[in-house]
Amino acid sequence: MKETNPILQIRDLHKNYHLDGAQDVAVLKGIDLDVAAGEIVTILGPSGVGKSTLLHLIGTLDRPTRGKIQIDGHNVMSFEESRLAAFRNQTIGFIFQFHHLLPEFNAVENVMMPGLIARRDSDQVRQASLDLLAEVGLSHRSLHRPRELSGGEQQRVAVARALINRPKIVLADEPSGNLDVHTADALHKLLWQISRNHRQTLIIVTHNLTLAEQSDRVIELYDGKIKSNSSTHRLA
Numbered sequence: 001m002k003e004t005n006p007i008l009q010i011r012d013l014h015k016n017y018h019l020d021g022a023q024d025v026a027v028l029k030g031i032d033l034d035v036a037a038g039e040i041v042t043i044l045g046p047s048g049v050g051k052s053t054l055l056h057l058i059g060t061l062d063r064p065t066r067g068k069i070q071i072d073g074h075n076v077m078s079f080e081e082s083r084l085a086a087f088r089n090q091t092i093g094f095i096f097q098f099h100h101l102l103p104e105f106n107a108v109e110n111v112m113m114p115g116l117i118a119r120r121d122s123d124q125v126r127q128a129s130l131d132l133l134a135e136v137g138l139s140h141r142s143l144h145r146p147r148e149l150s151g152g153e154q155q156r157v158a159v160a161r162a163l164i165n166r167p168k169i170v171l172a173d174e175p176s177g178n179l180d181v182h183t184a185d186a187l188h189k190l191l192w193q194i195s196r197n198h199r200q201t202l203i204i205v206t207h208n209l210t211l212a213e214q215s216d217r218v219i220e221l222y223d224g225k226i227k228s229n230s231s232t233h234r235l236a
Helices: 051-058 081-091 107-117 122-135 151-163 181-198 209-213
Strands: 006-017 025-036 040-044 066-071 092-096 169-173 201-205 217-222 225-231
Touching: 006 051, 006 201, 025 051, 025 201, 025 225, 040 051, 040 209, 051 066, 051 169, 051 201, 081 092, 092 151, 107 122, 107 151, 122 151, 151 181, 169 181, 181 201
Parallel strands: 040 201, 040 217, 092 169, 169 201
Antiparallel strands: 006 025, 006 066, 217 225
8 A cells, every 4th residue: 555645746846958059948847746655657748848857857867947856755956966866876766768787797786786886785785686686587697797688688687776775766767668569568567566566656757658557647748747647547
């Protein structure tokens, strides 16, 4: 059962980008959004409406032009950079369309990386990484480097890496965008299962309507604003 207190609160969020020789371009134009702990939310919308920008702001990878982002009770935009980086590493997991694995390291070493950055005990991080690789079905591939893995396997390593610090929120930006239909479907089922098992909030940007229908709630963006915000049949 999902908790009632929001893990994420967004108020009057705006993001403008300045282009040389041109006026500022407004990408987000006043977003208000609450997300409950343990909720699975999908963000939909055509290209260029600000979906990835919103996800990057939630993930504290960028700062808004104005507005408030509160995560787990913290006004994260008030943090100075070093504190923000530590908070991001420990509270938020990222899964991108391109897995961004480090080619010189094997699967378990890639999964370990955020835990080592957080200065956790290396033996404990290694065991936790092996456990996560087992959970995503890759125990037998733990010592393989990215070039020795299929696209679906690389993305599952990226999923395990996103979870190594037990984040409260997992953000996924088109996580299956480069995968075939069968592999994408398997990845979606895996993400749902892990989110439920670990009671983590999952926020996904996608164009996949089938994926959206499986989430708890669908947020549709249009022209930098929330066009619709509706629960799916899963909450009925």
